[in-house]
Amino acid sequence: MAALNELTLAEARDGLRRGDFTSVELTQACLAAVEAARGLNAFTTVTSGRALTMARESDARRRAGTIGKIEGLPIAVKDLFAVQGVPTTACSHILDGFKPTYESTVTANLWREGGVMIGKTNMDEFAMGSSNETSHYGPVVNPWRRPGDNRPLVPGGSSGGSASAVAARLVPGATGTDTGGSIRQPAAFTGIVGLKPTYGRCSRWGIVAFASSLDQAGPMARTVRDAAILLGAMAGFDGKDSTSVEAPVPDYEQALTGDVRGLTIGIPAEYRVEGMPAEIAALWEQGIAWLEQHGAQVTEIRLPHTKYALPAYYIVAPAEASSNLARYDGVRFGLRVAGENLDQLYENTRAQGFGREVRRRILIGTYVLSAGYYDAYYLKAQQVRTLIAEDFRKAFATVDAILTPTTPTAAFAQQERLSDPIAMYLNDVLTVPANMAGIPGLSVPAGVSKEGLPLGLQVLGKPFDEATVLRVGHTIEQAARASLAPTPWWRS
Amino acid sequence: MSGIVHGVTGDWEIVIGLEVHAQVIASAKLFSGAATAFGAAPNSQVSLVDAALPGMLPVINRRCVEQAIRTGLGLKAQINRHSVFDRKNYFYADSPAGYQISQYKQPIVGRGTIQIDLPDGSVREVGITRLHLEQDAGKSLHDQHPDSSYVDLNRAGIALMEIVSEPDLRSPEEAGAYLRKLRAILRYLGTCDGDMEKGSMRADVNVSVRRPGDPYGTRCEIKNVNSIRFVQQAIEVEAARQVAVIEDGGKVEQETRLFDARKGETRPMRNKEEAHDYRYFPDPDLLPLTFSQEWVEEIKRSLPELPDEKKARFARDYGLAPYDAGVLVDERATADFFEAVAEGRDAKQAANWVMGDLFGALNKAGTDIGHSPVSAEHLGQLLDLMADGTISGRIAKDVFVAMFETGKAPAAIVEEKGLRQVTDSGAIAAVVDQVIAQNPDKVAEYRSGKDKLFGFFVGQAMKASGGKANPQAVNQLLREKLKG
Numbered sequence: 001m002a003a004l005n006e007l008t009l010a011e012a013r014d015g016l017r018r019g020d021f022t023s024v025e026l027t028q029a030c031l032a033a034v035e036a037a038r039g040l041n042a043f044t045t046v047t048s049g050r051a052l053t054m055a056r057e058s059d060a061r062r063r064a065g066t067i068g069k070i071e072g073l074p075i076a077v078k079d080l081f082a083v084q085g086v087p088t089t090a091c092s093h094i095l096d097g098f099k100p101t102y103e104s105t106v107t108a109n110l111w112r113e114g115g116v117m118i119g120k121t122n123m124d125e126f127a128m129g130s131s132n133e134t135s136h137y138g139p140v141v142n143p144w145r146r147p148g149d150n151r152p153l154v155p156g157g158s159s160g161g162s163a164s165a166v167a168a169r170l171v172p173g174a175t176g177t178d179t180g181g182s183i184r185q186p187a188a189f190t191g192i193v194g195l196k197p198t199y200g201r202c203s204r205w206g207i208v209a210f211a212s213s214l215d216q217a218g219p220m221a222r223t224v225r226d227a228a229i230l231l232g233a234m235a236g237f238d239g240k241d242s243t244s245v246e247a248p249v250p251d252y253e254q255a256l257t258g259d260v261r262g263l264t265i266g267i268p269a270e271y272r273v274e275g276m277p278a279e280i281a282a283l284w285e286q287g288i289a290w291l292e293q294h295g296a297q298v299t300e301i302r303l304p305h306t307k308y309a310l311p312a313y314y315i316v317a318p319a320e321a322s323s324n325l326a327r328y329d330g331v332r333f334g335l336r337v338a339g340e341n342l343d344q345l346y347e348n349t350r351a352q353g354f355g356r357e358v359r360r361r362i363l364i365g366t367y368v369l370s371a372g373y374y375d376a377y378y379l380k381a382q383q384v385r386t387l388i389a390e391d392f393r394k395a396f397a398t399v400d401a402i403l404t405p406t407t408p409t410a411a412f413a414q415q416e417r418l419s420d421p422i423a424m425y426l427n428d429v430l431t432v433p434a435n436m437a438g439i440p441g442l443s444v445p446a447g448v449s450k451e452g453l454p455l456g457l458q459v460l461g462k463p464f465d466e467a468t469v470l471r472v473g474h475t476i477e478q479a480a481r482a483s484l485a486p487t488p489w490w491r492s
Numbered sequence: 493m494s495g496i497v498h499g500v501t502g503d504w505e506i507v508i509g510l511e512v513h514a515q516v517i518a519s520a521k522l523f524s525g526a527a528t529a530f531g532a533a534p535n536s537q538v539s540l541v542d543a544a545l546p547g548m549l550p551v552i553n554r555r556c557v558e559q560a561i562r563t564g565l566g567l568k569a570q571i572n573r574h575s576v577f578d579r580k581n582y583f584y585a586d587s588p589a590g591y592q593i594s595q596y597k598q599p600i601v602g603r604g605t606i607q608i609d610l611p612d613g614s615v616r617e618v619g620i621t622r623l624h625l626e627q628d629a630g631k632s633l634h635d636q637h638p639d640s641s642y643v644d645l646n647r648a649g650i651a652l653m654e655i656v657s658e659p660d661l662r663s664p665e666e667a668g669a670y671l672r673k674l675r676a677i678l679r680y681l682g683t684c685d686g687d688m689e690k691g692s693m694r695a696d697v698n699v700s701v702r703r704p705g706d707p708y709g710t711r712c713e714i715k716n717v718n719s720i721r722f723v724q725q726a727i728e729v730e731a732a733r734q735v736a737v738i739e740d741g742g743k744v745e746q747e748t749r750l751f752d753a754r755k756g757e758t759r760p761m762r763n764k765e766e767a768h769d770y771r772y773f774p775d776p777d778l779l780p781l782t783f784s785q786e787w788v789e790e791i792k793r794s795l796p797e798l799p800d801e802k803k804a805r806f807a808r809d810y811g812l813a814p815y816d817a818g819v820l821v822d823e824r825a826t827a828d829f830f831e832a833v834a835e836g837r838d839a840k841q842a843a844n845w846v847m848g849d850l851f852g853a854l855n856k857a858g859t860d861i862g863h864s865p866v867s868a869e870h871l872g873q874l875l876d877l878m879a880d881g882t883i884s885g886r887i888a889k890d891v892f893v894a895m896f897e898t899g900k901a902p903a904a905i906v907e908e909k910g911l912r913q914v915t916d917s918g919a920i921a922a923v924v925d926q927v928i929a930q931n932p933d934k935v936a937e938y939r940s941g942k943d944k945l946f947g948f949f950v951g952q953a954m955k956a957s958g959g960k961a962n963p964q965a966v967n968q969l970l971r972e973k974l975k976g
Contacts, residue, residue, distance in 0.1 A: 082547050095546070102540055104547060206547040212776035241549050242778050320776050323579050326590020327544040331643070342641075346583055369581070369771035378773060 004029035009073055009172040009226035016062065016072045023062070023072030027055035027116050030074040033170045034118065039490045040141045042164040044079050045087050046119035054116040061114065069233045071114030076165045076174035079120040080127055081107050081217070082206040086117075090208040091135040092125045094353025095334045104206025105238045106175060106217045113233040118171050121161030125355045126325065127182055127210040130427040132160025133418050134357040142190055142411050143168040143490065146451045153411040153453070156186030156427070162220045163190040168490065173221040173230045177207060179214045180313055181406075181431025184443035187220055188406035188456025191445045193227045193473070194220045196431075198463045199438035200245035203238030209324040211317040212243075214435040224444060224474040228252035231466060247464050255467035256474045261295030263472065266399035270306035273408060273429055280405045280455065283447045287403055287457045290479035291472070301399060303391040308384045309433040314425060315368050315381035316436075321358075322365025328353060360421065389437040396462045401472045404430055406456035410449040430458060440466045444473040446480045495663030497701060499735045504701040506731045507708055508661035510723075512674060514653045514684035515628065515692035516559045522627050522651035523550030523593060530690055534633075534644040542649040544588035549777050552577075556651040557781065559683040560600050560625050561791050563653055566681045566798055567620050569604025571788050575624075577778045581771040585643050586630035594654075596772045599624035600781065606657075606677070607800050608669040609818035618670055619658030628652050653684065659698065659708065664724035671695065671720045672822060676799045680824050688719050695723050697751075699730045701738070709734070710744040714751050714758055726751035730758045802827055810839035819847055825861045832868035837875050845871060849889070853896045865899040866892070874902040887911050887959055914960045917969065920953075923961060924969045927952045938974055949974065 004026045007015065015021055031048050051074065058072040082088045082100035089095040103111075111117065124134040131154035132140040140160040142153040144167070155164045159176030163186035166174050176183035178196035187194025195218045202217040209215060219230030232253070237246040267288060272281065288298050330336035330349030337348035354362065368377035395402065407427060417423045434441035440463070443456040457476055461469035497504040521528060524541035541548045564571050578596040601623035607615050630648035634641050655674065661667050675686035675693060686693045695718075700711035714730060717723045729751075734744045749758040774780075797805070799821045806817035806827075820843060821827045834842035850871065854864060874891060877883045883891060883906055894905045906912055914920060927949055928935055938945040953966045 088546065090546070098546070100545065100547075102545070102547075204547075205549050208546040209777075240551060242551050243776075319773060323581050323591055323771070323773070326581060326583065327546070327588060329583065329585075329590060331585055332543055332588060333545065342585055343583075366771065369773055371769045371771075374771075374773070 003033075003169075005033040005171070006169040007172060008223050009070070009221055009229050010223065012073055012172050013070070013229070023055040023058040023116060024052060026072065027051050027074050027118070030118055030171050033168075034165070036491050037168055037170050040143060040164050040168055041138050042121055042140050042161040042168070042170065043076070043119045044089065044091060044122050044137050044161070047086055047117055050086070051116055051118050054111070058114050058116060068112060068114030070110065070173075070229060073115055073173065074118045074171050075110055075115040075230075076118045076121045076162055076171045077107055078123055078159050078162050078175050078177060080123060080177050080208045080210075081175060082208070083107055083117065083120065086120060088120070088208070089136070090126045091123050091137055092328075092354065092358065093136045093335055094328045094349065095208075098334045100206070102206060105203035105240065106207065106234045108206075109236060110175070110233055115233065121159070121165055121174060123161055124158035124182075125358050126208065126321070127158040127177055127179055127215075128321070128357050128361055129157040130181070130185055130424050131412070131414070131417065132157040132186070133414060134355055136355060139414055140164050141414075141490075143488075144190060144411060144453055145489065146453065151413050153413055154189070154416075156189035156407075156411065158182040158186075159194070159220060160186050163187055163192060163194070166190070166192050166220050166222060168488070169222075173219060173226055175217060175234065176220045177210075177215055177217050178431075178435065178441075179210050179216075179317060180435050181428040183218045183220060184406050184431045184441055184456070184458060185427055187443040188445070188454065189411040191454030192220060192222050193224050193442070193444050193477070194218065195227045195231060195442045195466065195469070196434060196440060197231060197235060197466055198245075198440045199435075200243055201235050201247075201440070201464065201466065203236070203241040203244050205238055205240040211320040212324060213320060214313075214317055216435070224442070224470055224477045225253060225256055227442070228256060228470050245464070250467055252467055252470055255471045257471060258475060258478060259295075260291060260472055260475045263400045263468070264297045264299060264398065265291050265472065266299055266301035266395050266402040268301050268303040268306065268395070268402060268404060270303050271404040271430055276405070276408055279449050280408060283455050283457065284403070284405050287446055287476055290476055291403065294475050294479070296472075296475075299399060301395045301402065303388075303395060303433070305384065305387040305391050306433055309388050309436050310425065310429050312381040312384040312388070313428070313432040313436060314364070315377050316385065318361040318365035319369050319378050319381075320365070322362045322369065325354075325358070325362055357421075385436045388433055392433075392437045392439055392460075400462070401468055402460040403472070404458045404460065406430060406443040406458040410451065410453035410455055434460050439463055440469050442469045442473040444477050444480075446476055495666070497731050497735045499739050501739050503704065504731070504735050505704045506662060506664075506727065507659050507700045507702060507711075508663075508667050508727055509659035509698040509711075510657045510661065510667060510670060511696040511698070512655045512657075512671070513628075513694045513696075514563075514655060514678055514686070516556050516625075516651035516653055517683055517685060518553060518555045518559060518651055520553050520555070521649040522553055522556050522625060524649050526649065528650050530692075532646055534642070535646060538645040538648065542588065542645055544590070550593060550775070552778065552781065553651065556625060557600070557783065558791060559651075560623065560653055561783075561788055562681050562795065563655075563678065563683045564601035564604065564623055565788070565792050565795055566677050566683075567601070567604035567606060567623065567655070569620055569623065570602035572598065572600055572602055573783055573785065573788070574598070575600040575781045577625075577775045577781065578772045579775045582768050584629070584632075585641065586632045586645070586648065588630065588645060588648060592627050592629065593775055593778070594626035595624035598780075606670060606673055608666060608673050609803075609815065610665070610669060611815065613813065613815040615814075616666070618660045618666075621656040621658055623653050623655045626652050626654055659700075659711075664727045667697070667727055668720050668724050671723060673799065676822050676824075680796055680798050691718060694718050697723055697726055697730075699727055699734070700744070701731050701734045709738075710746050712744065712747055712749050712758070714749050715761060717751055722751060722753050725753065725756065726758060729756055733758065796824075806830075810834055810843070812839065812843055816843055816847065823861065829861055829864070829868045833872045833875065835872070837872060837879070841875060842872075845875065845892075849892050853892075857896075865897070866895045870895055870901055877902055877906065881913060881915065881962065882906065883911055883913050884959070884963055886954075887913065890959075911960060913962050914957055915962045915965060917965055920957070920961050920965045921969055923953050923956045924966065924973055927956060928973055935974065946970070946974070
């Protein structure tokens with residue numbers, strides 16, 4: 001049998017059910033794996049003591065016969081979620097020492113369903129980045145390497161710590177958040193499954209806000225089934241989040257029938273972006289072929305406003321961020337750098353507390369909202385957003401899901417794009433439209449690049465139809481079955 | 493005070509518009525469940541949302557929305573069933589999120605009107621531009637520590653209604669009348685207690701001057717004035733300042749100013765370089781606010797009779813002068829008190845007693861009608877004692893004073909003090925005879941045609957009876973006996 005930490009969420013769940021091992025044993029295996037993988041820098045805080053206590057309590061519940069959906073399963077939490085009594089920093093210097101007295105709704109749901117908290121995972125500062133290089137706590141390393149090349153690769157971002165931790169089999173599942181692709185892009189770069197649910201599916205309460213109208217929490221795991229299980233434990237209406245939607249949460253695992261006959265899958269020509277590498281195009285063709293082989297009907301669709309999604313996103317998201325991040329002022333919590341007066345305290349705290357990328361986005365956001373520019377930028381971007389949503393609405397009148405690549409490239413090396421923000425932003429070109437429209441999107445590992453690095457395909461679905469998205473993703477996953485596990489070079 | 497400033501170069505008209513911030517009566521804040529009681533220990537009524545901790549989200553308080561709709565209906569205004577909350581971004585220590593949630597382009601209430609009552613008995617319509625909901629800020633305390641400021645967030649997030657008038661007001665008096673009427677309406681509706689001392693009602697005053705008939709001049713906004721008297725003073729000094737600036741060949745700059753009541757002047761709050769760009773945009777944490785017409789109708793059905801309707805009814809049913817009726821309806825408690833006294837009695841007499849003796853005594857005692865030692869029931873009984881001749885109007889004044897001091901029923905005081913009116917004509921005749929006997933000279937003068945002396949004899953007779961003689965009987969007997 002594989003080491004316990006290498007089990008998928010479903011395998012671990014079934015093993016616990018059968019009594020093959022206990023949650024304490026499973027948790028210990030994960031903690032040991034985490035310890036042996038310090039080199040990945042995937043975690044900012046490891047909560048060993050809490051994890052073992054939670055595991056013991058879970059084992060006791062199991063003996064008593066009351067078990068939740070993810071009973072006894074170790075989960076890592078992106079450092080954007082408030083966890084009571086545990087440092088919650090959004091990987092920013094400005095939240096130094098901040099330990100919330102409250103628990104985010106999503107993590108509260110996880111613990112209520114029996115999850116065991118392993119620790120907080122590293123991420124781009126305030127979730128702003130596509131390579132995990134903007135973290136105050138240093139970059140996360142992708143467990144994958146190019147064969148014969150030891151240079152560290154980025155895991156993608158911003159949920160890079162969660163992605164690396166899952167890909168390296170340190171934990172079977174982790175939470176992520178996705179504002180423009182922050183779950184799906186790192187999932188694709190690390191060969192795992194990541195799902196951004198419909199906006200409103202998971203509560204945003206207790207998640208450090210980046211761009212409120214785009215942020216959405218979702219699961220990151222090794223299989224589509226695992227993502228389905230984890231989403232079921234995270235999702236649900238929350239009266240504390242006014243944008244949370246009261247829609248029933250189905251049993252997502254039940255959707256994984258393996259049967260896509262009768263489904264119509266749309267292929268948007270507009271996602272064939274300029275300069276898309278041939279291997280990405282080939283992967284996409286392969287995905288189409290698999291779905292056709294399984295009886296789905298594939299059809300070309302038009303999403304004419306796609307090309308405006310990325311520029312509009314880089315107006316809307318920084319605008320909201322510039323306002324959301326105003327609360328980090330050194331007055332009530334986190335870092336304070338003193339000054340002669342209040343304005344200086346703000347300036348010193350924020351200049352030292354925020355990293356370059358965060359400062360850049362605050363500046364962009366402040367600019368696009370300022371008097372005289374609002375109509376030309378923010379208002380226009382919101383109009384574009386309406387058109388993008390309308391494109392999808394029209395497309396979904398004829399198709400059940402849409403298939404695209406997740407990213408234009410495979411994982412790149414650290415430092416490779418850090419100096420060119422536009423090149424970095426282009427990472428999100430295929431993932432951003434789903435955030436702009438609020439629809440669900442899944443990245444599923446579908447193959448490897450010529451360099452041997454994982455590549456993902458993206459399945460987009462109708463609002464609140466994560467079930468179909470998972471079903472289609474599951475079919476691709478089964479067809480791909482590529483051996484998508486990196487060689488564990490990091491084990492010390 | 494008047495609406496015209498007499499400048500060196502001629503007359504100037506004052507143009508005034510008011511933005512009133514009225515604290516909504518609700519047990520919880522606009523977007524959090526924290527309590528709103530006044531005077532609580534600093535930072536004891538602050539939720540995680542109010543303190544803007546990371547990841548906290550606002551959820552609209554239905555009660556505050558209901559109160560805003562209620563107020564809109566009371567202002568006969570358009571109710572917008574679709575409105576939007578925006579963020580007004582600015583940094584200040586008492587603004588924890590770095591933005592205030594307000595309504596900018598799409599407020600919950602649109603155009604309405606307020607009827608103001610002027611001292612000459614006339615009324616004027618003043619336009620309401622809009623009413624919107626917004627969060628209050630916290631409070632910076634600069635006097636607690638030698639080199640630091642403290643922040644109290646108890647008020648942060650409390651719901652305010654900002655009620656904006658058209659520039660329809662033309663004098664400090666009109667501004668005062670507007671504020672009094674608005675306060676009366678809010679109190680009748682139970683949507684704001686209107687207590688300016690506690691800061692639950694504050695006004696930003698927009699003032700400009702122009703030659704009568706000219707287009708509007710450049711306005712200045714005087715921020716956060718916290719009493720009606722100060723609003724009136726601020727308008728007066730600001731209008732005078734603007735006229736002086738213009739007449740000196742200068743130009744009025746559009747700016748925000750503060751009123752210093754102690755120095756009796758206004759001065760600029762901040763210079764132009766510090767002017768804020770609030771970067772308003774719709775709050776992405778909140779969906780647009782929508783509600784049904786049925787709910788609006790339901791709230792409408794629960795509205796009380798408002799001051800204007802009550803005033804019209806008092807004038808119509810009780811025959812009161814419009815200004816008197818206006819004074820009586822100013823406070824709902826006064827109106828209720830008056831109605832209880834007037835019920836089945838002489839309404840004009842009731843009004844005179846309430847507005848004259850009672851108001852005078854309350855004023856002197858520094859209290860209000862809610863704490864009046866004389867109940868409406870007792871005042872009514874006093875009127876009854878006059879009507880049935882038990883006491884004269886003059887004695888009633890004394891009885892009232894005793895009632896106010898002791899809180900006792902008038903009948904008890906009349907009995908205790910033996911103030912019952914003397915109607916026995918024999919006893920009165922004896923008094924009259926005595927007065928005639930004591931003043932032979934005056935009698936002679938009267939009889940030789942000095943009719944005016946009749947009043948003197950009445951006075952003497954009333955005095956001799958200790959005020960208790962029935963005045964009609966005294967008149968009649970005197971007239972007979974003086975004929976000789």
